[in-house]
Amino acid sequence: MQELEQGPKFIGMGRSQALDPYVAVNEACAEIDCALSCFVLAFIPNELDPAEVTRALNYKLAGVPVFGCTTAGQITVKGYESDALLLLAFPKANFRCSSILFENIRPLNSTEVAAKAQRQVEKFRHTAGWNRLALMFSDGLSKQEDLLVSTLETVLDGLPIFGGSAGDGLQYEETFVLHNGEIHCNASVLLQIETNLQFQGIGFDHFLPIGSEIIITDADPEERMVYEINGAPAALEYARLVGCAAEDLSPQVFAENPMLLRQNLNYYVRAIREVTDGQALSFLAAIDDGLIMTLGRGKEIIETLEAGLDIHDSAGKSPDFILGFDCVLRKLEIEQKQLSRQVSDVLQTRRVIGFNTYGEQQSGVHMNQTFVGVAFFEPVVRDLS
Template sequence: MITYPANHGTVVVASRSANAKQAVQALAEGLSHDHLGGIIFFCSAEYDLEGLAAALVSAFPTVPVSGCTTAGEITPQGYDRGSIVAIGFDRRVFALETALVDDLDRFALSDAQPLVDGLIERCRRQALAPVNEHSFALTLLDGLSSREEQVLATLDAALGRIPSFGGSAGDDNHLAHTHVYARGRFHSRAAVVVMINTCLPFEVFSTHHLMPLSHKLVVTEADRERRRVVELNGLPAARVYADLVGVEPYTLGPSVFARHPLAVQLGGQHYVRSIQRANADGSLSFYCAVENGIVLTAMQPAPLLDDLNNMLQGVTARLGQPSLMIGCDCFLRRMELEAVQHVEQASTLLRQSRVVGFNTYGEQHHGMHVNQTFTGVALGTLPTLGK
């Protein structure tokens, strides 16, 4: 068991026990206190999820619990795998309200607005801080649903001025089954929205370390529903991409995709559209939406550690030393760090800034679904609470 002590309204506990019941017992021992008002967790998909859900219900019968499966965890020790990490929120400092979207395919603005209005009203009743100025939303989505763009845009319209961030659930890089957790069980093809109102200062952030090159690729044939690009520049997509990055198509895989991402330019900003896999028919499957006519820009990575360090230092300069940061970090960034053997250095930076969170199949920032970013929220400090 690894813990952060209670500090400015949060407690963090992580367990590496592979046994679901024992892992939750460790969480309960570290998180439980008289003012516990809510829990958010991130866990390896290797757990017995049915057993984990039952153990969470038994351990926290009256406390709202939300979470998701991951492609790796960020614990108080830095990057980890095969673990569970949980954050407990003190209700004297945080009002947490949660909603489950259990039908992503039919979710529309007519569903989003009452959902958000309900979250806001329930937070307002707890009278911690003015809701519109002192709240943010965390979104956790099934990372294989292919519905992120539509759901996030709809939620963002309903949230208005309230900032949001989040991540798509993972499954330890198997790309088979991802889950979110709410109402006592794990769900697929679903999303969880957590509204957090707090008297602490906070900053929602997003960063990436990728720089645009001059090479442009036009999507000339795409299967939008399956996020699959069949042709780039009028030729088989996998062959065009392989030629661009200087490899043979049969060598295409996650490590190549992590080092040679593509992005779409919107409003002067580049938003990464990461490739999920190369298919036998010569097409490319993506983690984000793709459609006919979009122009993809080849990107090259700058030093990831430098970008991460600069972002963390910038947040600290603006906010003061964070009491906690919740981070949603693309699993392709972690793969890049592993490839160049910089995981320990990155873990040190994350530890120093008290980052906890998970590796995602996609990140969410102000209604945008993006890839290969580090996105999250930094929480500031208040005078230490009494016991």
């Protein structure tokens, strides 16, 4: 495994900014030890052809299972990046893994998903004293993550699930997931993981509800489209609420002025993807007629990031590393405010590695503009005397 000064001890990391897929894979693989790896997560930048990257990984990592997805950005040892192939090697000494590929998830067959997940649970034998969690990577344009994660949360009762939706650099064209050396769209990968490391889940955003209630008065839930807000054309009403002209609506405006939905005393972001030609709003998470929402206004993003990542184990130790799923709209806002270097410094200091998503999953909920992650700590040394 790659040794970094004061870096993680329980994961191997490889990265490359090469523009040729085979060169990038060779450079990234040179920094990890295949013989010691249980499985590898690959996070692919928009600049590289995912099919070519997958072929190269199959050649270089023959025999090592590879999972992951295309991304809207990466979080590496350098912090935020946009053009880096990132490989994370999970060592056999500390991890075991079982995987499922859910294909043709649009439309989702919940009964089939539940049965398949239950069979996996029954086959994946539990190692005494080890801890279990699940990771989920889904096609970020499938519009099925809401139903998928709620279904899995129900059938995998008690197993914490953390996930990120695949991205493509805000192109909104195609996103892919990787499963055992093959790429798939309209699909999702579920990894059931055992580890002798301790872990804690993380989830936070930086928004507070402001203003009066907003009612969704005409929507298409299946397509995540909103046609009317407060009885008026959606884009025009949203622009009025945020104080700009409809023609000035942009990803930057959406990132700084999200819609919030209250659920079980918590507010979850329902981010807007784009304006359609007919003045409708396309969303990145579940939406429906009659929902009562409110606008969100951001708090200080660096302070909330530092506070959210400031976690420790029972002995007061910091994480060995944090696997992070960070919404691309957070990154967009950070870049707009010229805070990329400061945020990258925080991510480096906290040993965060991962990718920028089209949506995040935690506690059975699909959300946007949120940081979701898993902090891994050193194993507990048990007294056998």
